[in-house]
Amino acid sequence: MSKRLTRRSLLTLAAPAVLIGCDRLGATPSFKQLVLGAGEWLGTRIGPFVVGDALAPEFAEAEMSPDFRVNGNTMPNDPAYAALMRNGFADWSLPIGGLVTTPAQYALAELKALPQRTQITLHNCVEGWSAIGKWTGVPLSEILRTAGLQPNAKFVVFRCADDFNGTPYYESIDLRSAMHPQTILAHTMNDAPLPVGHGAPVRLRVERKLGYKHAKFIMGVEVVASLDGVGRGKGGFWEDVGDYDWYAGI
Amino acid sequence: MSLHVVSEAPPHGGDLVRRHRLSTRLWHWTNASVLVIMLGSGLMIFNAHPRLYWGNYGANPDPAWLEIGATADAGVLTVAGQQIKTTGVLGKWTDSGGVVRNRAFPGWATIPSTYNLALARRWHLTFAWLFAGALLIYALRSLWNGHMRRDLLPTREELRPRHIWGDIKHHATLNFPPGFAALRYNILQKFAYLSVLVILLPGMVLTGLTMSPAATALMPWLIDVFGGRQSARSLHFIFMALLFGFFIVHMIMVLLAGPFNEVRSMITGRFRLPKEKGQ
Numbered sequence: 001m002s003k004r005l006t007r008r009s010l011l012t013l014a015a016p017a018v019l020i021g022c023d024r025l026g027a028t029p030s031f032k033q034l035v036l037g038a039g040e041w042l043g044t045r046i047g048p049f050v051v052g053d054a055l056a057p058e059f060a061e062a063e064m065s066p067d068f069r070v071n072g073n074t075m076p077n078d079p080a081y082a083a084l085m086r087n088g089f090a091d092w093s094l095p096i097g098g099l100v101t102t103p104a105q106y107a108l109a110e111l112k113a114l115p116q117r118t119q120i121t122l123h124n125c126v127e128g129w130s131a132i133g134k135w136t137g138v139p140l141s142e143i144l145r146t147a148g149l150q151p152n153a154k155f156v157v158f159r160c161a162d163d164f165n166g167t168p169y170y171e172s173i174d175l176r177s178a179m180h181p182q183t184i185l186a187h188t189m190n191d192a193p194l195p196v197g198h199g200a201p202v203r204l205r206v207e208r209k210l211g212y213k214h215a216k217f218i219m220g221v222e223v224v225a226s227l228d229g230v231g232r233g234k235g236g237f238w239e240d241v242g243d244y245d246w247y248a249g250i
Numbered sequence: 251m252s253l254h255v256v257s258e259a260p261p262h263g264g265d266l267v268r269r270h271r272l273s274t275r276l277w278h279w280t281n282a283s284v285l286v287i288m289l290g291s292g293l294m295i296f297n298a299h300p301r302l303y304w305g306n307y308g309a310n311p312d313p314a315w316l317e318i319g320a321t322a323d324a325g326v327l328t329v330a331g332q333q334i335k336t337t338g339v340l341g342k343w344t345d346s347g348g349v350v351r352n353r354a355f356p357g358w359a360t361i362p363s364t365y366n367l368a369l370a371r372r373w374h375l376t377f378a379w380l381f382a383g384a385l386l387i388y389a390l391r392s393l394w395n396g397h398m399r400r401d402l403l404p405t406r407e408e409l410r411p412r413h414i415w416g417d418i419k420h421h422a423t424l425n426f427p428p429g430f431a432a433l434r435y436n437i438l439q440k441f442a443y444l445s446v447l448v449i450l451l452p453g454m455v456l457t458g459l460t461m462s463p464a465a466t467a468l469m470p471w472l473i474d475v476f477g478g479r480q481s482a483r484s485l486h487f488i489f490m491a492l493l494f495g496f497f498i499v500h501m502i503m504v505l506l507a508g509p510f511n512e513v514r515s516m517i518t519g520r521f522r523l524p525k526e527k528g529q
Contacts, residue, residue, distance in 0.1 A: 018290075019290065019358060019360070019361060019363050020363075022287070022362065026366075026372075036369075039372060039374075039379055040372070040375070040376075042379055043375065047464050050468060051465075051467055051468045052468075054468050056463060056466065057470040057473060063306060063307075065309070065312070066312075067311035067312070068309075069309045069310050122466075122479055124461070124462075124479070125309075126367065128295065128299035128483060129301075129309035130306065130307050130308060130479050130480060131309050132306060132307045207467075208463045208464045210463065243372075244367075244368045245375075249463060249464025250375055250461075250464060250465070
């Protein structure tokens with residue numbers, strides 16, 4: 001090794017000192033939970049309080065992405081899904097259950113017969129890319145009001161047909177986000193039936209949250225009082241597996 | 251710079267005087283350490299999608315003005331269509347275990363050093379609160395105690411082109427003013443500190459917020475101010491690069507001006523005035 005301490009070797013000594021420290025801290029469960037969890041803790045409490053029910057910005061048709069990329073799973077492995085798809089989802093129906101007074105089941109045509117909302121919005125992926133698309137669907141609030149919420153209802157859970165290594169995808173949102181006017185079960189994208197790559201027959205649009213919250217290939221909606229019994233308890237697939245934020249507004 | 255001269259005689263070269271206020275010193279070191287974490291974790295977050303765009307939308311099918319990628323045998327930085335080989339540093343580099351990685355920024359520059367978007371976001375979005383909070387408190391304190399008006403805002407005389415040009419020429423000689431004059435920021439310092447304090451640091455907070463779908467529901471005007479959600483992401487990156495540039499120049503100037511005296515003044519607040527000629 002050369003005796004001369006070059007700038008480069010100084011950098012490679014100094015930079016790792018800080019970074020190894022950060023790596024160690026980030027791998028320490030208590031530090032990760034108490035310190036690095038503070039941002040999400042604050043965001044989850046302050047966010048809804050200051051943002052309230054404000055609407056996500058909506059855009060004009062001319063501002064839409066020419067090519068809205070697909071992401072995550074683009075084709076569920078489940079043979080039952082394949083069968084539904086072959087039939088144009090005519091046999092698909094969506095159960096609404098859990099802590100509701102009147103559990104219900106909707107066929108695709110029945111969902112389309114309910115009041116609809118169309119919105120052109122910005123999709124924000126956690127990775128940093130974004131795309132603008134046009135979505136039409138039933139406001140989730142419409143379905144939840146019809147079903148009637150029990151007093152202890154707190155979260156809405158979405159069960160999906162796609163999976164990662166055998167674990168079916170799932171997501172959940174808070175009740176306030178669920179009742180927000182822009183939170184819809186979308187069956188139509190850019191004026192055409194929702195493509196399989198984007199989550200046919202129905203996906204969630206919950207516009208003030210990051211992309212992974214927008215569950216695709218929805219097979220069931222369940223109202224619960226706690227997220228403890230959902231997956232490993234953090235409320236969503238990526239939250240449980242990758243430790244991503246649950247509220248996901250930032 | 252807080253200078254409260256009680257005696258009639260102004261201080262002169264060799265005197266140890268009070269220079270930086272407690273609020274300035276506290277904020278300076280908080281900000282310096284927080285920015286290291288923001289930079290490292292920000293570079294890791296960038297690695298998740300190492301492409302930058304202008305406008306509202308921007309994803310893989312859309313044209314990027316900046317991209318850090320890799321070919322089979324090289325790391326490549328593409329800026330406005332120009333390709334620069336960056337093998338070893340950007341796009342393709344060897345990690346500490348000897349494994350060749352096709353990632354934008356190398357492990358020695360990111361927090362954490364391995365690819366982990368969720369963890370980098372935890373670092374970034376936790377320390378962002380500290381960064382924004384400290385900046386807000388310091389800004390309000392500086393307006394309240396006159397730091398901004400007295401020490402940072404240029405006077406009308408200083409803004410004359412002749413004065414600015416004179417200062418540039420003087421700066422180029424690297425002769426630092428002795429005695430009492432060392433306590434005043436010159437116009438170039440004022441420009442540098444003001445652009446960091448008023449444009450770059452608040453700009454980091456605001457462009458960061460523009461990337462948040464919850465924040466833009468509350469403040470949709472942010473999207474218009476920065477020309478789109480992806481433009482805000484690009485500006486966030488550019489402001490980061492400018493802040494890093496400021497840091498490099500700042501370090502050089504501290505070294506040239508006398509690192510012991512300068513660092514002491516930012517820790518204890520005490521600064522020894524440089525001696526005048528013939529003293």
